[in-house]
Structure formats: C-alpha cells, structure tokens
Amino acid sequence: MKSYMAKGETVERNWYVVDAEDMILGRLSSQVAAILRGKHKPIFTPHVDTGDHVIIVNAAKVRMTGRKLDQKMYRHHTGYPGGLKETSYRHLLEEKPEFVVNLQGDNPICPTWFIEAVIGEYYKDNRVETVTPVVNLSWKELDNLREHKKTTPFSGTTAVFNSEGDAFYFSKNIIPAIRKEEKVRTAQTTSPVYRQIGLYGYRMDILDKIAKLPEGVYEKLEGLEQLRWIENGIKVRCVKVDYRNFQKMSSLSGVDSPEDVARVEAVLAECGEF
Numbered sequence: 001m002k003s004y005m006a007k008g009e010t011v012e013r014n015w016y017v018v019d020a021e022d023m024i025l026g027r028l029s030s031q032v033a034a035i036l037r038g039k040h041k042p043i044f045t046p047h048v049d050t051g052d053h054v055i056i057v058n059a060a061k062v063r064m065t066g067r068k069l070d071q072k073m074y075r076h077h078t079g080y081p082g083g084l085k086e087t088s089y090r091h092l093l094e095e096k097p098e099f100v101v102n103l104q105g106d107n108p109i110c111p112t113w114f115i116e117a118v119i120g121e122y123y124k125d126n127r128v129e130t131v132t133p134v135v136n137l138s139w140k141e142l143d144n145l146r147e148h149k150k151t152t153p154f155s156g157t158t159a160v161f162n163s164e165g166d167a168f169y170f171s172k173n174i175i176p177a178i179r180k181e182e183k184v185r186t187a188q189t190t191s192p193v194y195r196q197i198g199l200y201g202y203r204m205d206i207l208d209k210i211a212k213l214p215e216g217v218y219e220k221l222e223g224l225e226q227l228r229w230i231e232n233g234i235k236v237r238c239v240k241v242d243y244r245n246f247q248k249m250s251s252l253s254g255v256d257s258p259e260d261v262a263r264v265e266a267v268l269a270e271c272g273e274f
Contacts, residue, residue, distance in 0.1 A: 006045040011038070014052045021061040028062065033103070047255045049104070059098070064089065074119055087123065098204040107198030107255070109264060114241050118201040121165075121239045129234050131201040132167075132226070133241040134159050134194040142191040145174065152257050157196040157224060159238055167236040170196060170224050194238065200226075206234060 016035055020028055034040055038050030064072070072089040099122050103110055118131045137145065145156055154172050161167045169175065174193060178184055184192070202210070216228035226236050255261055 004043065004045075006038075006043045006048045006050050008048050008050075011043070011048070011050050016052055016054045018054060018056045019058055020056050021058040022063055025062050025064050025068075028056075032056065036103070047258055047261045056100075074116055074123065085124075100202045100204060100207055102200045102202065104198030104200075109267070110197065110199055111241075111243065113244070114197055114199055117239050117241050118199060121237055122201055122203070125237075126203075128201075128237045129203055129206045130226070130229060131237045131239055132159075133197040133199055134161075134238045135197060135241060135243070137191050137193045137195055138189075139185055139191050141195075142174070142193050145193075145195065149174070152259065154223060155257065155260060159194050159196045161194075161238040165238045165240075167226070167230060167238050169230070170222070170226055170236075172222050172224070194240075196238070197241070210234065 018028070018032060032054050035054055036051040038044050038052065041050055044050055069090045070088050073086045074089065075084060075086040099119065101115060101118060103115070114133045117133055121131045122128050148155060157170055157172060158175050159167055159170045160175050176192060178192065210229060213228055213232055216231040218227040218231060219225055229236060255264055
C-alpha cells in the first residue's frame, strides 16, 4: 500500500464560521486548531499546510472554566524600569475581543509566551495593525539555517524592521546580507539576523481588509502572504521573543519537508512538549 502525501498547491480550502458564544475556550481552541492544520481531512499530511480558513464570531462571549477568567494574566513590558504590566483575561476580553491570533500549521513548536508577546504588543499599542514574533539568531543558529537552506531553501523566513519593530521586508533568503562578516562576528555576540515565527495577530478591521486584497507581486515571488500587506501599506509589527531555557528549539525554522518533521520529533523527544 502506497502512502499519500498532499501537495500544498493543490489543497482545496474551505471557510468555516464558528460561533464562540458560550463555548469553553480550551475546547474551542483545540477544535479550531485541528481545522487550521487540516487534521479533519483524510489527506492530512503533517509537514504540509492542508488546513482550512476559520472565522470566529462572538469571541467576547467565549466561556472559561473555574476561575481562569480572573486568574489567567497577560503580561507585557514597556521597556522602562518597573514597566511590567499585566491584565486579567476578563479585562482583555471586555476591552479588546476583536484581536485575532493565527498560529500557522507548519509551526508546531510555539511556546505560550510567544502568543502572550503578540497579544501584549497589541495591548500595549492598539495602533498596531498586525503582529508577528521574531527570534534573534546566534551565529551558530545562523550557520545552521544556512546549512538547512542548502537542502530546503524555502524553509525559514527572515525579517528586517525599523526601530519601532515595523517590518521593511520578509524573505526566504537570509536578510540582511552581512558585509565583512568576520569583523561583525568579532564585534557582536549575536548575528543581526532575525527569524520570523509562524504566528500572527491581527486587528479584526485589518483582517477584513487583508481578505479583500489581491495577491501581491513580492508575495507571489517569495510565497509570503505578509508581503501583500506591506505592499498595500499595512504595517507588520515584529516583536522580539526568545526560547528561554528551550534554546535547542530555536534551530527549527518550520516544517516544510519530511526531513523537518524528523527534526521536530527529535527535538521534542529530547526537550519534551511545552
């Protein structure tokens, strides 16, 4: 019996509208995640995005069990001394239920604090239109990414952004180019390269706008949907995150091939899930 492997470019995608009113958050999240990854389809292939699109309405009316509504806290830091801020899920739900978080199916390793950083960036500055996390690569991690791209050149996305974190560009090539790299390696302990994580946060009005935009020139060339947004003047805020004590996971640039699946499984076997 031959095994079947889906091809991303031939996957037919449907749209689902989910009413979150009175649904338990955890159960809702797991069910929606399965649809986004395509696990409900017989063609499901772990390293291929076979998922469908999901729109969630009445997000403000979702239900949480126990005392999680008041006990679960979202935190962000202003960047100034004593600037740690936190807000309860109840307050966040009442004030800003219109913020949408999208975890890409080819990014199975995403710590909870990455999601919290995305939400926190919007809570800190509600002018933010879209948010995505980025990880600063060490020189060793940059070397590993370069080696990885020799076999899977379209695995792993890098980003360049301004002082406020708003992206100039995203690319499947490693950017920026580093002139006189040996000198730069001597001068600084980490590389100037940031790898993007497959996670997004959107304001609902911006998501509505994105859905109506035609495919962009650079999006088509790079295969990156966020370039469509930048081409149309939508800002993509890059928020810096790190893997804390799970540094080995920083070497994983996404799941785009069977070889990537094996790498993810090996890291999870060693580090455990979180």
